[in-house]
Amino acid sequence: MKKYKILTITILTAISWHCSEPKDLFNIDSTGLKQVYKPNESIQLKIENKKEIAIDSVVYFANEVKLGTAKKNNSLTIKLNQLLFGTQDIKALVYYEGKNASCITSFELVSNITPKMLAFTIVNTYNHDIEAYTQGLEFHNGILYEGTGQRGESSLRKTDYKTGTITKKIGLDPQYFGEGITFFNNKLYQLTWQEKVGFIYNPDTFEKEKTFDYFKDIEGWGLTHNDKYLIMSDGSNTIYFLDPNTQKLVKSIQVYTDTSKIEQLNELEWIDGKIWANVYQKDAIAIINPENGAVEAVLNLAELKSKIKQHPEVDVLNGIAYNPKTKTIFVTGKNWDKMFEIKINP
Missing domain, CATH: 2.60.40.10 (Immunoglobulins)
Structure with missing residues (x-):
């Protein structure tokens, strides 16, 4: 790419x-x-x-x-x-x-805001499935859910994050490349990459309740939500806000700094009224104003790459999950053997 x-x-x-x-x-x-x-x-x-x-x-x-x-x-x-x-x-x-x-x-x-650079502290380090090609990560009712990718290997899973043990897992049909996940009204949503469809599950049983088509000819990358919309990325600098009931487009924003657009927006997470987005191929997270698309801050997580096992399949930083109980942020990457719990420094 x-x-x-x-x-x-x-x-x-x-x-x-x-x-x-x-x-x-x-x-x-x-x-x-x-x-x-x-x-x-x-x-x-x-x-x-x-x-x-x-x-x-x-x-x-x-x-x-x-x-x-x-x-x-x-x-x-x-x-x-x-x-x-x-x-x-x-x-x-x-x-x-x-x-x-x-x-x-x-x-x-472009934006008139110069993004500030955030610093962080590692609170805890946990085991993570080294074979998980992480595409989506989210807490729901205290449980960590993860969606993974690759055709023939894509999955949806519940994880005991403290031990890294997978407590429930289903595989997607081989033709699907799994992407971002999120929840809305106690339903679990999952995107696919190039198949232009998404799935809605019962989060307790993982029973698939609905398959929906994308609102236009785009790829599925990241997915999150606020109290009103599903929020989706497609690998461009555009973020889409969807009606969770119909999965149709309501509005969109384009993401910019004060110098340029930021493309290849990937995994998303809604944290304290802002959209946090992994930038594909970058060990950084952009913190985005959902009203206008301005990048207000950047979190550089490059140092985490040196703390994981180095192997031929290790890939980019991807996966952001906010735990409202601890008010900390969990991050990992594709085929990483570790997941990190971090907090932002004042």
Whole structure:
């Protein structure tokens, strides 16, 4: 897979502009426009009208959402805090002489928050199944549940985390590659990777009660929940909020630092009102504001890799479980022989 460096990705989005037919009448004036903006900024959109044609009005849009209508000087000032992070496709619909023409430009909107770096302390170290290709990890009613991946090896299991003993386990059908897990209203949800379906189980018996299709053609990676939504990742920088009853999309956010988008978001966990996300191929966790996608902090767990058994199958950090009873966080990785209970330093 393509690798990304957290917090240091270079944005390559370039500003471009053009108008539809008839050509060469209007453009969005690019004077002073930048490639990258932050929400605390504003921009002035105006039309370049070299042939001085009489313009009746201009309607501006961002990603097909109307921003406003300009009549005086055909310009409109936009406060960028009303827009979501990501590429902003700006369109101007110019009305003139009973006709209209559309012009477009684009820029990137990133966060205005510089993520702080968190430090942690290891509280305990536990045994973990070295053959578990960990995809999802979550506490429910004091019990640690784990979902694992790989076709023909994917499973769902309950674990006595203090001993590492697996107390209950079922395997997925061989065609499925298991991914993230979570709970909602005492139901256990599990994603699959490329099969575009998820499963709902009875958490006590592991009886499968429902299979559901994804809301669109995406992969399944991480899964968590708050008190209202299932929250899903697909390996991009987008996080989706789903209706837990229908598994349909309600809204989404794009995850950004103050310099770049953060892609390959993987296993997710909801902790104290924030989304914690493993970043695939990185020994780090991003702590994300669920309202706008801003990365507010980063937890570097690279040192844990040196504390596990080194073997040919050992893979990346993956798996975050918050234990509300102890208010500590459990982390592990794919084919790691250890699981770590940690707390964040003040």
